Amino acid sequence: MATQTETKNNSFILSGPKNIIYEDRPVPELKDPYDVLLQVNFTGICGSDIHYWQHGKIGDYVVKDPMVLGHESSGTVLETGSSVKSLAKGDRVAMEPGVPCRRCVRCKEGFYNLCQDMAFAATPPYDGTLAKYYVLPEDFCYKLPEHVSLEEGALLEPLAVAVHITRQSNIKHGNTVVVFGAGPVGILCAAVAKSLGASKIVSVDINQERLKFIKKFAEPITTTYVSQKISAQENAANIIKENDLGEGADVAIDASGAEPSIQAAIHVLRKGGSYVQGGMGRDECTFPIMAACTKELKISGSFRYSQGDYQTALNLVSNGDVKVKDVISRKVSFQDALQAFEDIRDGKGIKVLIGGPE
Amino acid sequence: MSEQNQSFILRAIKDVAIGNISKPQITDPHDIIVQIGQTGICGSDVHYWQRGRIGDFVLNSPIVLGHESAGVVTEVGSSVKNLKIGDKVAIEPGVPCRHYTVFAATPPHNGTLSKFYKTASDYCYKLPDHLTLEDGALCEPVAVAVQICKVGNVKAGQTIVVFGCGPIGLLVQSVAKSYAAKKVIGIDLSQSRLDLASSVLNSADGVFMPPPMPKKEDGTSHTTDEESEHSAKVAQLIKDKFDLGQGPEVVIDATGAQSCIQTGVHLCKKGGTYVQAGMGRENVVFPITVACIRDLTIRGSIRYTAGVYPQAVDLVACGKVQPQKLITHRYKFEEAEQAFETVRRGGEDVLKVMIEGVQ
Numbered sequence: 001m002a003t004q005t006e007t008k009n010n011s012f013i014l015s016g017p018k019n020i021i022y023e024d025r026p027v028p029e030l031k032d033p034y035d036v037l038l039q040v041n042f043t044g045i046c047g048s049d050i051h052y053w054q055h056g057k058i059g060d061y062v063v064k065d066p067m068v069l070g071h072e073s074s075g076t077v078l079e080t081g082s083s084v085k086s087l088a089k090g091d092r093v094a095m096e097p098g099v100p101c102r103r104c105v106r107c108k109e110g111f112y113n114l115c116q117d118m119a120f121a122a123t124p125p126y127d128g129t130l131a132k133y134y135v136l137p138e139d140f141c142y143k144l145p146e147h148v149s150l151e152e153g154a155l156l157e158p159l160a161v162a163v164h165i166t167r168q169s170n171i172k173h174g175n176t177v178v179v180f181g182a183g184p185v186g187i188l189c190a191a192v193a194k195s196l197g198a199s200k201i202v203s204v205d206i207n208q209e210r211l212k213f214i215k216k217f218a219e220p221i222t223t224t225y226v227s228q229k230i231s232a233q234e235n236a237a238n239i240i241k242e243n244d245l246g247e248g249a250d251v252a253i254d255a256s257g258a259e260p261s262i263q264a265a266i267h268v269l270r271k272g273g274s275y276v277q278g279g280m281g282r283d284e285c286t287f288p289i290m291a292a293c294t295k296e297l298k299i300s301g302s303f304r305y306s307q308g309d310y311q312t313a314l315n316l317v318s319n320g321d322v323k324v325k326d327v328i329s330r331k332v333s334f335q336d337a338l339q340a341f342e343d344i345r346d347g348k349g350i351k352v353l354i355g356g357p358e
Numbered sequence: 359m360s361e362q363n364q365s366f367i368l369r370a371i372k373d374v375a376i377g378n379i380s381k382p383q384i385t386d387p388h389d390i391i392v393q394i395g396q397t398g399i400c401g402s403d404v405h406y407w408q409r410g411r412i413g414d415f416v417l418n419s420p421i422v423l424g425h426e427s428a429g430v431v432t433e434v435g436s437s438v439k440n441l442k443i444g445d446k447v448a449i450e451p452g453v454p455c456r457h458y459t460v461f462a463a464t465p466p467h468n469g470t471l472s473k474f475y476k477t478a479s480d481y482c483y484k485l486p487d488h489l490t491l492e493d494g495a496l497c498e499p500v501a502v503a504v505q506i507c508k509v510g511n512v513k514a515g516q517t518i519v520v521f522g523c524g525p526i527g528l529l530v531q532s533v534a535k536s537y538a539a540k541k542v543i544g545i546d547l548s549q550s551r552l553d554l555a556s557s558v559l560n561s562a563d564g565v566f567m568p569p570p571m572p573k574k575e576d577g578t579s580h581t582t583d584e585e586s587e588h589s590a591k592v593a594q595l596i597k598d599k600f601d602l603g604q605g606p607e608v609v610i611d612a613t614g615a616q617s618c619i620q621t622g623v624h625l626c627k628k629g630g631t632y633v634q635a636g637m638g639r640e641n642v643v644f645p646i647t648v649a650c651i652r653d654l655t656i657r658g659s660i661r662y663t664a665g666v667y668p669q670a671v672d673l674v675a676c677g678k679v680q681p682q683k684l685i686t687h688r689y690k691f692e693e694a695e696q697a698f699e700t701v702r703r704g705g706e707d708v709l710k711v712m713i714e715g716v717q
Binding site for chain 2: 139
C-alpha cells in the first residue's frame with residue numbers, strides 16, 4: 001500500500017461488508033463556477049458511518065460500490081470557482097455535506113433536506129469527506145470566525161441536526177423539554193433547547209456515564225433520568241413526578257430510535273404537546289397512537305437540516321452558547337481512523353474526530 | 359452571422375425601438391429556448407419606459423421589455439426532463455440562479471419581448487392543449503393574484519374585500535372565489551370596472567363605489583385629518599352595506615391609492631389581515647393606531663413564491679379563473695410601441711393589452 005506521502009488524495013473507503021481500505025482517489029475538480037476545492041482538516045464519525053460499515057445499508061440506501069465514508073467535516077479553501085465571492089484561498093470553513101438539486105419544489109420552498117435528488121456525502125452512491133480533498137459549492141461552506149477552531153467546525157454538522165430537530169418541535173421560550181437519548185445528538189438537542197430558553201430539560205438514557213456528561217454540559221437546567229425496565233407509562237410518570245412537570249412536558253424529542261423511549265416520550269407529553277422523531281432505530285415500532293390522538297399531540301419527523309440551520313449552529317458556537325469542544329472525546333490521525341471507528345462502534349467516547357490526511 | 363432575434367427594447371427613458379439582439383444559446387443543460395407567442399403588458403413595463411426606475415431598480419443600459427409571456431419550446435438542454443420541443447408553455451419570469459435572484463425586464467436583465475427567450479426548464483409549465491398562448495401569458499398576473507391570496511391566508515368560508523377592479527384586483531377576487539370564499543366584495547371608482555367584477559367575470563358577490571368627499575363650503579381643500587376621517591366613514595359604509603359585522607377576514611389593496619389603503623385598514627376586523635398588493639406612492643398617511651389596537655396582520659405581497667405559478671396554471675386550465683376576459687386590446691409585434699402607449703394613457707376601457715410574438 002502506498003504511504004500517505006506518495007498519494008495525491010488518500011481516502012478512507014468502505015470497500016465491502018465490514019471492510020475498510022485506504023485508497024488513492026483522483027483529486028476532485030471544480031465543475032461549476034460556484035464550486036470551492038477544500039482540503040479536509042477534521043471529520044467526526046456519525047452513527048450512519050458505523051452503520052454502513054457494519055450493515056452495508058440504511059433503509060433503501062444500499063452500498064453497492066466502494067464508497068468514501070464521513071460527512072461531518074471542516075476544511076480549508078484551496079481554490080475557488082470564477083463566481084465565488086465570499087471565500088478565498090486559506091479560509092477555514094465548516095462543510096455542509098449535502099447539496100440538493102436547487103430546482104425542485106422542495107428546494108425552492110427551503111426544505112432542501114427533502115430534495116429527491118440530494119447528493120449527500122457518504123450516503124450511497126456519493127463519496128464522503130474522509131479524503132484529502134473535497135469539492136462543495138460556495139453556499140455550502142460556512143466561513144469560521146477567527147476564534148472558532150477547525151475541530152469545532154467539524155461539530156457543526158451534528159449541531160445543525162440538533163438545531164433542526166428543535167426547530168421541528170416549535171419549542172418556545174419557557175417550555176419544558178424531555179430528550180430521550182444522551183448520545184451526541186441528544187446532548188446537542190439539550191444544549192440547543194437551553195439556548196432557546198427552555199425552562200427545564202430532562203435527559204433520559206440507560207447509560208449513566210452519558211447522563212453525567214449531559215447534566216454538566218447543559219447545566220443548570222438539565223436533570224437526568226435513568227430508564228428502567230418498567231412500562232413506558234410508568235417511566236413517563238416518574239419523569240413527570242421527579243421533575244415537577246405538572247401535566248406533562250411541552251416538548252419531547254427522541255434521539256435514540258429505541259421503542260421504549262418513543263413510547264415513554266408520548267406518555268411524558270402534556271395534552272397539546274410536541275413530539276419529534278430525531279433518532280433512527282427499527283423501521284417499525286409499537287406506537288401509542290391513541291394517546292397521540294386523544295392528547296392532540298403534534299408529531300414531526302426530523303431529517304438532517306434545512307434553511308438556516310447550519311448558520312444557526314455556527315452562531316451558537318461562535319457566541320459561546322453551545323460549547324461543542326467539550327463533546328470531542330479525542331482526536332486521531334488519518335492513519336488511525338479505523339481504530340476510531342472501532343471505538344465508536346463499541347460505544348467508547350462521544351465524538352471522535354479524525355484528522356485529514358497531511 | 360447570428361440568427362435574428364427581433365426584440366422590443368427600452369434604450370433610454372421614453373425611448374423604445376424594435377431592434378435585433380443575438381439569439382440565445384443553451385449553455386446550461388437544464389435550459390430551454392422558447393419562441394414567444396404572446397406577451398401581456400404590466401404597469402411596471404410602462405413605468406420603466408416612462409420613468410426609467412422603480413425603487414432601487416434603475417435602468418442603466420438598454421433592456422428588452424416584457425415579462426408576462428407564453429410560447430412554444432424550440433430547443434431543450436440535455437438534462438431537461440419535463441418539456442420537449444413543440445410544447446406550449448407558460449413562463450415564470452423570475453429565475454433565481456439559485457444563489458441570488460434574476461427577474462425578467464427588471465434592469466439589468468432582459469425581458470421576454472423577443473422572438474426567442476432562454477430560461478430554466480423548471481420555470482416553464484406545460485399548458486394543456488385547450489389553453490391558448492394568450493391564456494399562458496395571463497398566468498403571470500394570475501400567479502400574482504394567487505400569491506396575494508396565499509400571503510393573505512385566504513380560506514374557504516371567509517369574507518374578502520378587494521380594493522381595485524383592475525386586472526390584479528379582478529384576478530384576486532376570482533382566485534378568492536375559487537378558494538370558496540363566502541363573500542367577495544370589489545371596490546372601485548369606475549362603474550364599468552365594477553360591472554366587470556359583478557357581471558362579466560363574476561369575481562365579486564358585491565361591488566361598491568366609494569362616495570367622494572363632499573366639497574367644503576369655504577372652497578378650501580381637505581386637510582389630512584379630514585381625509586383620514588372620510589376614509590374611516592367609507593369603511594363603515596362598506597361594513598353596513600354588505601353586513602360585514604366586525605369586518606372581513608381579509609382586506610386586499612390592489613390600488614396603491616392612499617384613500618383605499620386607509621379605508622382598507624379601517625375595514626379590518628380585530629385580528630384581521632391586510633395585504634398591500636397595489637403600488638402607488640412610496641409613502642402614505644397610514645392608520646397605524648387602528649393597526650395596533652385591532653391586532654392586525656399587515657403583509658406586503660410581491661410576485662410569487664415556490665408552487666404558486668403551477669397553481670395559477672391549474673386555476674386557468676380548469677376554468678375557475680378566466681383571465682382571457684380581461685383582454686381589451688391586441689397588437690402585432692411591430693405595433694409594440696402603440697401597445698405600450700395604450701397602456702400608458704390608460705382609461706376605463708384599457709385592462710389587459712397583449713402583444714403577439716414575432717412572426
